[in-house]
Amino acid sequence: MAAPVAAAARRWRRFWGPRGGPSPLRAFVTVIPKVSQVDNSSDFLGHVPHRRHPGVLHLKSVQLPAELVKAAQLLVQQSMVPGLKEQVVALTNYLWSRKRPPEASELQRQGQELMSELRERVQPRTADAPNVLTNAEEEKLQTRVLTRLRKTTYHWEALRYTDELGLVYVAARLDGGFAAVSRAFHEIRKRVPAFAPCTLLDFGSGTGSVSWAAHGFWGETLREYLCVDSAAPMLALAERLLRGGSESQAPLFPGVYFRQFLPVSPKVKFDLVVSAYSLNELPSLAERRETVRTLWRKTDGFLVLVENGTKEGHQMLMEARDTVLGGCDKVTHDPREAHVFAPCPHHLPCPRLSPERPLPCNFPQTYHPLPFPWNPPQKEEKFSYLILRRGPGAGEEPWPRITQPVLGRPRHVHCHLCCADGSLQHAVVSPRRHGRDLYRCARLSHWGDRLPVRTPPGEAPPGDDGEAPAGIGAESAVPER
Known part of the structure; x- marks a missing residue:
């Protein structure tokens, strides 16, 4: 009898706080306002399990292709780089902490x-005599x-890739970069299954992991992979990886071309354009903007940008987002509008970039790293990404994006959402207020998924009337018996 009473007391204190009043965190929690309830009778789920609802986008764990793993191991073993483990750790930490120039x-x-x-400290200015030095x-x-x-x-320096540094980069970043790009490609294929690209442009291709990931998703339709990187040693290394670690072996899949410069002609366009972990290699904001404009001009379908899941990486992506959506490009070769496909459910300013406390919008992806002695069986890549699409995005459901881990509690679930009205909400979903199906969908969702809820058209989003959203009361937050 004592154990159930103690458990009930813990739940009571968790909700009401240690002194009997409501917990201070509850003041910031809001119910999802004016949300349509969903159930299986409306065929919203299509009679699929809740764990596979239409907003699920996460991948459990990414596995690199066996041929790529074998080639990377062969190259690293043949190189005999001294102190490889220490160099891998140092390069990983340096790239993660790198800032914009x-x-x-x-x-x-x-x-x-x-x-x-300093001049005022040396010689303060007075009414009679100015501070002349x-x-x-x-x-x-x-x-x-x-x-x-x-x-x-911050002392920014351009990275000069040599043969040895390229091999260290393979051991440090090949697997994590592959996992992040695979997650972005998975979202495109899941939400737009009819998309079948024939051409791919990879700007800042590095080890060529983008081509490997794209081949895994659309290898049946892709016939041209153009890898562009200014570092000749990285291009040579990517080609050797494509050939299984040898210079004489045939490529493991055809149609891959390597260049140091982008195609000059503006008429040359690609179905899928990708830039992964490359924007920070450009020395100024002006060059980043011009590069993004150039990549957008060459985009016929989707433009995918991936960066570190840090404040710097997120802010560079928001710069790119504003550059494309601003429409300030003087040379227009394609009249179709830009549409933010992911992760934002809106075209408004990012609510996480508040002047008081800017936070990165990032997402995790677990993966099986290269089987080197210092690597654990599984690792997690935390990244930020932006996917832009040609066209107005008609027919897209403006479902909110889950921006933090989902917290499950008895008979209710906490979800942090970025909503279509440009706001962040800490929402509590319960079966009593939102229906059993929506509750189970929320409970089985993960960080990075979209929650299949929407505000009915014609109704003002929360907060537009000048009033704060209603807090959780005892009726909606206390677990049901």
């Missing part, structure tokens, strides 16, 4: 502010400003 205008602004601050004092002040800027500014 500082802009010259921002550095100039910081330098002027710092110069004014001698030439020697001015030079000393400039030296102090430059020293301060060097200490506080």
